[in-house]
Amino acid sequence: MTGWLASVADRAEIPLILPAGPDILDLKDPAAGALGAWAVDDIAATVRELAALPDRPRLSATIGDHPMRPDAVEPAARWIAATGVDFVKIGFAPDGAPDRCIDALAPLAADGVQLVAVLFADLWPPDPGCLPIDRLASAGFRGAMLDTAGKRHGLRHHWHDAQLSSFVCCARAHGLLTGLAGSLRAADIPALSALSPDYLGFRGALCGGERTAGIDPQAAARIAAAMTGSSGATPPPRPSQPSRS
Numbered sequence: 001m002t003g004w005l006a007s008v009a010d011r012a013e014i015p016l017i018l019p020a021g022p023d024i025l026d027l028k029d030p031a032a033g034a035l036g037a038w039a040v041d042d043i044a045a046t047v048r049e050l051a052a053l054p055d056r057p058r059l060s061a062t063i064g065d066h067p068m069r070p071d072a073v074e075p076a077a078r079w080i081a082a083t084g085v086d087f088v089k090i091g092f093a094p095d096g097a098p099d100r101c102i103d104a105l106a107p108l109a110a111d112g113v114q115l116v117a118v119l120f121a122d123l124w125p126p127d128p129g130c131l132p133i134d135r136l137a138s139a140g141f142r143g144a145m146l147d148t149a150g151k152r153h154g155l156r157h158h159w160h161d162a163q164l165s166s167f168v169c170c171a172r173a174h175g176l177l178t179g180l181a182g183s184l185r186a187a188d189i190p191a192l193s194a195l196s197p198d199y200l201g202f203r204g205a206l207c208g209g210e211r212t213a214g215i216d217p218q219a220a221a222r223i224a225a226a227m228t229g230s231s232g233a234t235p236p237p238r239p240s241q242p243s244r245s
């Protein structure tokens with residue numbers, strides 16, 4: 001069954017999205033770039049706040065947009081991992097030294113940190129054979145997600161569904177969790193759910209179209225309903241809300 005991920009820009013958005021029941025709450029500041037990072041203190045506070053929630057969503061956090069250099073990427077990932085978040089998301093582009101960055105992160109994965117690679121579908125060729133999936137698996141990454149760095153066009157503008165399906169199959173065959181995102185809309189959900197990724201990721205669609213606008217609870221409810229309709233699943237129980245600070 002395909003789950004869904006919701007990106008939230010700050011702590012104030014969390015009570016707005018929780019009623020929609022995302023499987024993964026993704027702490028990411030869209031105003032600060034494709035993988036804009038939250039302040040570490042805010043991530044750590046959110047980890048603490050949500051720990052007490054029954055059936056809480058898992059938490060992912062992005063490390064920010066960095067050049068593909070091990071000395072930039074590895075310390076940022078280590079810093080975010082120290083917050084205790086469930087998944088640390090790291091962006092990979094073909095320019096620079098993505099392979100060396102992946103290798104530099106292997107010790108973190110060996111320490112038990114669940115790393116998720118975000119591969120930018122508008123920067124890599126639309127062929128899973130060109131992606132470093134083998135290397136990610138060997139380095140101990142937990143997952144690989146296709147997303148877009150630019151937000152003008154959606155994921156399916158850059159990769160056809162057959163190519164996305166190959167990505168899902170290839171990453172899964174390597175034992176990785178698989179995710180698809182990139183300006184996805186409710187209309188994309190049936191076709192992409194049919195490819196059986198582990199999750200679909202959303203931000204813009206939760207804000208009524210503009211990803212730097214705040215979460216719109218009604219738009220979020222529409223995405224939740226579309227996800228439930230596609231999976232045939234029972235809606236998840238409504239979690240209680242964390243205290244605001």
Ligand SMILES: O=C[C@H](O)COP(=O)(O)O
Nearest residue numbers: 007181182183201203204
């Ligand atoms: O991780 C998922 C992204 O936040 C998706 O954002 P987007 O729907 O605005 O492309």
